[in-house]
Amino acid sequence: MSPPHTPDLFGGAEPMPQSERPAEAARALREQLHRWAHQYYVLDAPTVPDAEYDRVYRALQALEAEHPDLITPDSPTQRVIGAVLDGLAPVRHAVPMLSIHTETDTEASGAIAFDQRVRRELGLAESDPPVEYVAELKFDGLAMSLRYEHGRLVQAATRGDGEVGEDVTHNIRTIRQIPLVLTTVAGQPVPPLLEVRGEVYMRRDDFEALNERQREHGDKTFVNPRNAAAGAVRQLDSGISAQRPLSFFAYGLGAVTPAAEGGPAFATHHEWLMALKAWGFPVAQQLRLATGAQALVAFHREIGAARDQLPFDIDGVVYKVNRLDLQRDLGFKTREPRWAVAHKYPAQEMATRIDGIDVQVGRTGKLTPVARLAPVFVGGVTVTNATLHNLFEIRHKGVRVGDTVIVRRAGDVIPEVVGVMPGARTAYVPNFRMPRQCPVCGSAVVREKGEANHRCTGGLFCAAQRKAAVLHFASRRAMDIEGLGDKLVEQLVDGQVIRTLPDLYRLGLTSLIALERMAEKSAQNVLAALDTSRQTTLPRFLFALGIRHVGEATAKDLARHFGTLDAIMDAPLDALLGVPDVGPVVAQSIRTFFDQPHNREVVEQLRACGVHWPEGPVAERAPQVLAGKTVVLTGTLPTLSRDAARELLEAAGAKVAGSVSKKTHYVVAGEEAGSKLAKAQELGVPVLDEEGLRALLAGQAPDAG
């Protein structure tokens, strides 16, 4: 086997010109890069991974180095690429916004090469002391210039082509982390003119949540946090930006009132960063004064190890010469400063071929299509499969088996396919379809109205869902089987001791003790808890079955309405719809569940194992003394737990609410009752203690007051 690699599968990318005349080749490379840069910077919709862009960029650089006469002023190697979007006003930067030279070697030598270059250009001898740098993170977002006049934010602009950017002030004002007004702190006055440069980005969790929302609605998702952020910033309508959670880090400066005219007289970049922080700008805490090349190497290594745990994407670290006078001495090359360098990490997006699509069933029954991939090194690990999320995502992205796709792996998030590289398919490949039957248990697969996900209806019958089903069954608000936790359930299910729920009640001491680390005493406790749980209530049992959409409240409604389990199991759709708060989706879900013979079988076996509850026709049950009353519980009662009190109240027909209002009939207050008690007193709602509660349940109206 060959080592992990990026297969050269870029069918979509123009093949790199080789034998043609160098002039032709350079032109073709420039055009290719311009096309990709337009998609990336202007449309916020890249079609190839950065690694692929960088590869072609380096090819052009190499060609230009060999034939300097081929360099054109518009070459991407000579100027910052970018443009102003129609509809956004252009802004000419007082100080250009440049790019940063990239050290492509992801190993230590990248830092060493930079330090050597700096020392050479500064004319330092080997005996001279080491150079001091500031080592920072290289955030993967988009550059922003924030202009403050007399401490007020007056303009925010994108980088654009470095000379002219776009006015996005209306959108930037929606970012909470960006101060709108600056004030003097610690005796450090804000200069009359201050342009802060930094990066607007989207945190990974915000990005995941945004995509999750898109996905749930079957909408198009964003490729990565950078593109989501760039798209949000460049909206014409700030209402849309406001809905996209953006963050900001400051890392540098543009135009500033000079010291001679009353501006700050800082001597180093680090002092500036500390001042920005003091004025209220977010400055990343992973920031270090590093003296000499080895300190840079150490920083690169440490951040590399911590990269996955950061809450946002970085694509490298940046080293900057700390002394501002040395920065001035070093100056600029065409599109980048000589005093800074970006030292990268392995790319988080790579291209590879998709060899097949499997379907996995999750703990909750959700079917997830998963791409089988030609192995690819991405985000620091070799990846062989990646999630496609759901059918809609596959359709939106147009993914078919055999395509070259872009795979993203960032942080601890599971790798995902984010897009297809443009290119001709050589043969017809049919569209992917979801199976109609669960690949694990064969139960019917359904997709509910308004839902993007397909699900197995097998519930506790489905091996994929067994652990989740057993844990739910045993949980406190369901059958309340103490001691039957994560670890034990995992062992019982993996060891095939438990295949269906009734197996729980067939457990014996020997089979439990046979499990690793199960002491006899704890085994006995679990058996005792199981035995106790046999005596339960109909709502608890219904809830424990894990019928989709049947939560505790619905289970109680059903039990109250039908009285017996058999009545519920046999209820036709319209009868189910007669239950308050039960809509078509819930009703259908209940029907689907009880229409599957294996689910009925589980219920029968549980009953045969002695699981029972009081039931009877509705009319025969005790009159509900608290029907129509709303009660709020607060504080700790002497003997009743919160749950027990709630159950008693609900059994008596009361509604237990979470907050006190004018509509509250009673507040039951125990020890350490807080604001709810105060509220009740303020509103004149009767307050009871546990004794008063018991009296109330017994049908005695409390004394007034």
Ligand SMILES: NC(=O)c1ccc[n+]([C@@H]2O[C@H](COP(=O)([O-])OP(=O)(O)OC[C@H]3O[C@@H](n4cnc5c(N)ncnc54)[C@H](O)[C@@H]3O)[C@@H](O)[C@H]2O)c1
């Ligand atoms: N996929 C595509 O189609 C495509 C197309 C064009 C460009 N790109 C990607 O864009 C990048 C090239 O863009 P570039 O020339 O702007 O360079 P760059 O983005 O690699 O570096 C410059 C930028 O780094 C950012 N930055 C982050 N942290 C910083 C810090 N602490 N200090 C200073 N700056 C910091 C700034 O926004 C600055 O503008 C490459 O990664 C390339 O792969 C991709």
Ligand SMILES: [Zn+2]
């Ligand atoms: Zn299944």
